[in-house]
Amino acid sequence: MSAPAKLPSPALSLGLLGVVLLGVQATARADEFSKTFQYSARMFSFGTLTIDTRMGNIQVEGWDEPRLEIEAEKVVEAKDEKHAQPLYDRVQVVLAGQDKQVVLRTVYPERSLRRPFRAETKLSVNFRIHMPFDANLTMKCVDGDVRVTGLVAKQQISVNYGDVEVNVPSIYRLRSLDARAILGYVQSDLHGENSAGWGRKIVFWNMRGDQDIKVRVRMGGVYVYSSLE
Numbered sequence: 001m002s003a004p005a006k007l008p009s010p011a012l013s014l015g016l017l018g019v020v021l022l023g024v025q026a027t028a029r030a031d032e033f034s035k036t037f038q039y040s041a042r043m044f045s046f047g048t049l050t051i052d053t054r055m056g057n058i059q060v061e062g063w064d065e066p067r068l069e070i071e072a073e074k075v076v077e078a079k080d081e082k083h084a085q086p087l088y089d090r091v092q093v094v095l096a097g098q099d100k101q102v103v104l105r106t107v108y109p110e111r112s113l114r115r116p117f118r119a120e121t122k123l124s125v126n127f128r129i130h131m132p133f134d135a136n137l138t139m140k141c142v143d144g145d146v147r148v149t150g151l152v153a154k155q156q157i158s159v160n161y162g163d164v165e166v167n168v169p170s171i172y173r174l175r176s177l178d179a180r181a182i183l184g185y186v187q188s189d190l191h192g193e194n195s196a197g198w199g200r201k202i203v204f205w206n207m208r209g210d211q212d213i214k215v216r217v218r219m220g221g222v223y224v225y226s227s228l229e
Contacts, residue, residue, distance in 0.1 A: 032075055033084035039070040041098045045132050046153065051139040052105040055124035057162075058141060062133030062150030062169075068102055069130040070095065077122040091123045104129075133169075145220075155213045163221040166213060171226045175209030177202060179224055181217040188224040 043049065044066055051058065056075070072093045078084035092107040106125050124144070131137070136154040139146065146159055149167040157164055163184075168174050171190070178201075179186065185196035193202050202224055215222050 032077055033081060034073050034075045035088050037072045039095045041068045041095060041102050043068040043102055043132055043135060044099050045134045047100040048136040049131055050103045054106055054108060054142045056126045057145045058127045060129045060148045063130050064133060071128040073126040075124045091125060093125060152211055158216045160218045161220060164215050164217055165223045168226045173209050173211050175206055176212045177204035179215035179222045181222050183219050184217060185221040189226060
């Protein structure tokens with residue numbers, strides 16, 4: 001008759017149970033809190049807005065006003081509202097310049113050499129931006145989804161990880177479009193593009209137009225669509 005299976009010792013069982021409960025409690029305690037801030041600056045037609053941000057989604061809309069309006073939502077992870085409060089100050093929103101040149105960027109705490117990305121994903125800023133429809137846009141985002149609508153001037157958008165959606169208000173004003181995803185998908189109603197994989201791209205050229213759009217995505221997708229005219 002075979003010997004009965006050896007059961008784990010009570011101390012070992014309690015230890016494993018403690019590890020499991022600790023993991024469950026840590027997950028349960030993690031929650032998201034947010035606080036919204038408002039920024040504005042005077043901005044003229046054919047000026048340039050430069051955006052440099054790290055974590056968070058960005059939505060840009062063109063409008064017929066000579067100013068820039070920004071709604072910045074800081075999102076942090078903490079176990080309660082009290083612990084969330086000091087985290088909002090760990091990521092700063094900086095808006096500099098006006099008229100023809102405006103710069104918007106996020107500033108994070110200095111990275112540790114031992115753990116350079118510690119807690120960085122717990123700090124993000126989502127932007128909702130209104131800017132002159134005929135002003136230029138240059139943007140760099142490390143991790144986040146980007147949506148741009150209603151702009152008829154030059155756009156240069158670079159995203160490492162995320163999806164980019166670009167609206168073309170006037171297909172007749174579009175001179176060139178060069179949108180590429182290193183790994184991901186592209187979709188457009190300009191030529192009916194719809195594919196996924198390595199090195200996907202959308203290319204468009206119209207010598208009579210005056211708007212240039214360039215999009216680069218490392219991992220994610222690019223979606224370009226035209227407005228009905």
